[in-house]
Amino acid sequence: MDLAEGLLRVLGLARDWSERARGFAFLLALPLIVVTVADWRIRRRR
Amino acid sequence: MYAGHAAIALALKSREPRVPMAPLVLACYGPDWLEIFLGFWRGRDEMALYTHYLPGLLTGALAAAALYVVAFRRPGGWIILSGWLLHWPADFFTAHKGLLSPTDRVGLDLYNLPAADFAVEATLVLFCCALYARTFAHSAAQRRWVVAMAAALLGLQAMLDYGSAKEHPVWRPSLAERQWRTHLTFVLSVGAAPPLRMPLALSPTTLTASAQWRSKECEA
Numbered sequence: 001m002d003l004a005e006g007l008l009r010v011l012g013l014a015r016d017w018s019e020r021a022r023g024f025a026f027l028l029a030l031p032l033i034v035v036t037v038a039d040w041r042i043r044r045r046r
Numbered sequence: 047m048y049a050g051h052a053a054i055a056l057a058l059k060s061r062e063p064r065v066p067m068a069p070l071v072l073a074c075y076g077p078d079w080l081e082i083f084l085g086f087w088r089g090r091d092e093m094a095l096y097t098h099y100l101p102g103l104l105t106g107a108l109a110a111a112a113l114y115v116v117a118f119r120r121p122g123g124w125i126i127l128s129g130w131l132l133h134w135p136a137d138f139f140t141a142h143k144g145l146l147s148p149t150d151r152v153g154l155d156l157y158n159l160p161a162a163d164f165a166v167e168a169t170l171v172l173f174c175c176a177l178y179a180r181t182f183a184h185s186a187a188q189r190r191w192v193v194a195m196a197a198a199l200l201g202l203q204a205m206l207d208y209g210s211a212k213e214h215p216v217w218r219p220s221l222a223e224r225q226w227r228t229h230l231t232f233v234l235s236v237g238a239a240p241p242l243r244m245p246l247a248l249s250p251t252t253l254t255a256s257a258q259w260r261s262k263e264c265e266a
Contacts, residue, residue, distance in 0.1 A: 031052035038195035
């Protein structure tokens with residue numbers, strides 16, 4: 001059990017925090033990080 | 047669609063630079079994040095139907111735009127709304143998504159044609175990165191960052207298309223209802239059907255609308 005799952009279990013929300021859901025969340029986080037960091041760097045250099 | 051949603055966020059950002067990038071990207075992937083969040087209670091597979099069909103999409107988009115306006119107190123709520131709503135047409139290319147009912151789903155199912163999916167999403171990423179670069183990247187260093195971002199998005203897309211591809215994908219595009227139906231068949235109750243002279247010719251045994259009307263007139 002990782003930290004996120006433990007927290008969700010305490011909150012009673014871990015019904016579908018399966019490996020598949022975690023993988024999907026990780027996949028969604030990657031482009032968010034890539035685009036946000038790149039945008040921040042590009043606009044900071046203006 | 048995967049990297050294409052991020053590309054749509056870049057295109058929208060070039061339309062309204064005052065919208066912060068993180069909430070914009072979150073909105074473009076909004077139905078997917080909402081699916082994970084609601085999945086805690088009812089399971090992701092079930093919730094995916096409700097977050098991605100048109101009434102659910104519109105509800106989520108309006109809620110996200112309202113939340114953005116209240117939380118950030120900046121202009122650009124319509125950009126958040128557009129990003130969320132554009133999730134559906136983008137996903138139409140790659141999967142099956144609900145229309146007015148969550149179970150009547152349509153889509154081109156390109157996830158099961160990985161090369162075609164990569165071509166579509168890569169084209170969208172490159173086009174939207176060019177739009178973004180035209181607006182924001184004026185120096186060589188800025189353009190290098192845009193190129194690096196485009197390469198990272200293409201790499202992520204390739205990882206999804208080829209790294210997680212099924213062994214024997216079956217392509218099932220659908221522009222109709224969720225169930226495939228056979229043609230009407232007509233079985234003669236008395237006697238055998240006469241042989242067809244041409245394969246495509248209408249046979250006397252073909253069920254037609256006019257035949258139904260004629261039989262109703264006889265009954266009347």
